[in-house]
Amino acid sequence: MRLVIARCSVDYAGRLTAHLPSAPRLILVKADGSVSVHADDRAYKPLNWMSPPCTLKEGDDQRWTVENKAGEKLIITMEEILHDSSHELGVDPGLIKDGVEAHLQELLADRMETLGEGWTLIRREFPTAIGPVDILCRDADGTTVAIEIKRRGEIDGVEQLTRYLELLNRDPHLAPVKGVFAAQEIKPQARVLATDRGIDCVTLDYNALRGIEDDKLRLF
Amino acid sequence: MRLVIARCSVDYAGRLTAHLPSAPRLILVKADGSVSVHADDRAYKPLNWMSPPCTLKEGDDQRWTVENKAGEKLIITMEEILHDSSHELGVDPGLIKDGVEAHLQELLADRMETLGEGWTLIRREFPTAIGPVDILCRDADGTTVAIEIKRRGEIDGVEQLTRYLELLNRDPHLAPVKGVFAAQEIKPQARVLATDRGIDCVTLDYNALRGIEDDKLRLF
DNA sequence: CAGTATATCTCGAGT
DNA sequence: ACTCGAGGTATACTG
Numbered sequence: 001m002r003l004v005i006a007r008c009s010v011d012y013a014g015r016l017t018a019h020l021p022s023a024p025r026l027i028l029v030k031a032d033g034s035v036s037v038h039a040d041d042r043a044y045k046p047l048n049w050m051s052p053p054c055t056l057k058e059g060d061d062q063r064w065t066v067e068n069k070a071g072e073k074l075i076i077t078m079e080e081i082l083h084d085s086s087h088e089l090g091v092d093p094g095l096i097k098d099g100v101e102a103h104l105q106e107l108l109a110d111r112m113e114t115l116g117e118g119w120t121l122i123r124r125e126f127p128t129a130i131g132p133v134d135i136l137c138r139d140a141d142g143t144t145v146a147i148e149i150k151r152r153g154e155i156d157g158v159e160q161l162t163r164y165l166e167l168l169n170r171d172p173h174l175a176p177v178k179g180v181f182a183a184q185e186i187k188p189q190a191r192v193l194a195t196d197r198g199i200d201c202v203t204l205d206y207n208a209l210r211g212i213e214d215d216k217l218r219l220f
Numbered sequence: 221m222r223l224v225i226a227r228c229s230v231d232y233a234g235r236l237t238a239h240l241p242s243a244p245r246l247i248l249v250k251a252d253g254s255v256s257v258h259a260d261d262r263a264y265k266p267l268n269w270m271s272p273p274c275t276l277k278e279g280d281d282q283r284w285t286v287e288n289k290a291g292e293k294l295i296i297t298m299e300e301i302l303h304d305s306s307h308e309l310g311v312d313p314g315l316i317k318d319g320v321e322a323h324l325q326e327l328l329a330d331r332m333e334t335l336g337e338g339w340t341l342i343r344r345e346f347p348t349a350i351g352p353v354d355i356l357c358r359d360a361d362g363t364t365v366a367i368e369i370k371r372r373g374e375i376d377g378v379e380q381l382t383r384y385l386e387l388l389n390r391d392p393h394l395a396p397v398k399g400v401f402a403a404q405e406i407k408p409q410a411r412v413l414a415t416d417r418g419i420d421c422v423t424l425d426y427n428a429l430r431g432i433e434d435d436k437l438r439l440f
Numbered sequence: 441c442a443g444t445a446t447a448t449c450t451c452g453a454g455t
Numbered sequence: 456a457c458t459c460g461a462g463g464t465a466t467a468c469t470g
């Protein structure tokens with residue numbers, strides 16, 4: 001990892017064209033060849049960047065050119081180098097996450113009765129031609145139910161579930177298939193759309209589901 | 221801007237919980253108080269971060285705690301400081317962009333005849349209850365047409381246009397309203413869905429549109 | 441390789 | 456404060 005603090009101007013030409021007028025900035029050159037240009041605010045997003053794989057050519061005229069295979073170019077014109085240091089970091093062991101959609105899916109699949117007495121799992125990630133349905137199950141009456149799970153339930157998720165339901169209901173072995181939209185939080189617009197389409201909405205309590213799971217584990 | 225290279229472990233507790241085992245990393249502390257943790261790969265996304273506004277408390281036990289108003293916490297446990305430097309950068313003049321959807325919309329609105337002879341603009345950003353339609357116009361027959369413009373046309377855009385068309389066609393003053401999905405590039409699946417719904421697809425040539433515009437400007 | 445869904449998405453505009 | 460849409464989205468995963 002190379003850290004350069006420099007007064008520079010930057011031009012990007014690729015999916016769009018963009019220009020940064022001259023100012024002092026941080027330029028990060030990483031071991032994978034990627035380059036990013038940061039201002040002194042905003043944690044997440046660089047002002048400009050080139051994702052790997054890409055190659056950096058350091059011209060003798062203070063002009064750095066970073067290019068990728070698609071022909072996108074990032075040109076950094078150095079006007080004054082204020083700091084320049086390099087550091088060996090090695091490969092990062094990576095992030096361990098918890099609480100995402102995958103975990104909600106596992107937890108709910110393990111406790112279908114959360115949705116109602118007598119509900120039973122058919123399978124998780126039920127495959128269809130347009131992608132896997134998060135959970136396919138049966139309700140107490142034996143009716144097939146497709147469940148779409150999101151952390152935050154928005155309109156896109158309802159559209160997605162609608163497409164799955166259309167497809168599943170064409171299969172005479174499965175039809176009729178009902179829909180359940182399950183999320184930790186469901187946006188009002190998504191709820192309205194879902195209800196309008198006869199899709200039930202369920203708010204999932206992540207901590208409660210996890211608590212149940214913990215209790216289960218304690219039994220063994 | 222403060223640059224710290226350190227062997228550290230990191231814990232985030234907020235919208236999810238996440239843990240980074242001990243390894244050498246770059247920690248960026250910016251003038252707005254934001255903090256980000258970078259590995260030696262990937263230009264765009266930090267391993268971990270806290271967006272502003274937030275406050276950093278540097279404990280005496282090598283433990284940094286960054287917290288925001290929502291109670292999200294980023295805890296960095298420093299094990300070995302390998303580099304630590306600070307730099308004054310000042311406020312960045314900011315990015316100048318060109319070529320985004322807004323510009324496509326302007327260009328197309330100025331040259332409706334790109335879509336066919338006799339096509340006329342009604343208005344850009346035509347307001348509806350569920351949001352503005354990019355362009356509302358009339359074709360050569362006088363039929364109302366709603367246009368959705370994207371840089372890259374994917375399924376979401378077709379769904380969005382479909383919702384607009386449903387709504388617009390309920391208005392007897394406008395109905396029947398046809399749909400046109402216009403983008404620099406249209407994904408095959410989006411094209412299939414659009415065609416299936418009777419929506420025409422148009423590929424926009426940004427450079428050609430801009431060229432026409434440049435010619436126009438040259439006349440004055 | 442392309443297509444799809446996710447993201448601590450971020451960010452900005454509009455209400 | 457909230458919602459909605461756009462992003463050079465990036466990134467991971469699946470066929």
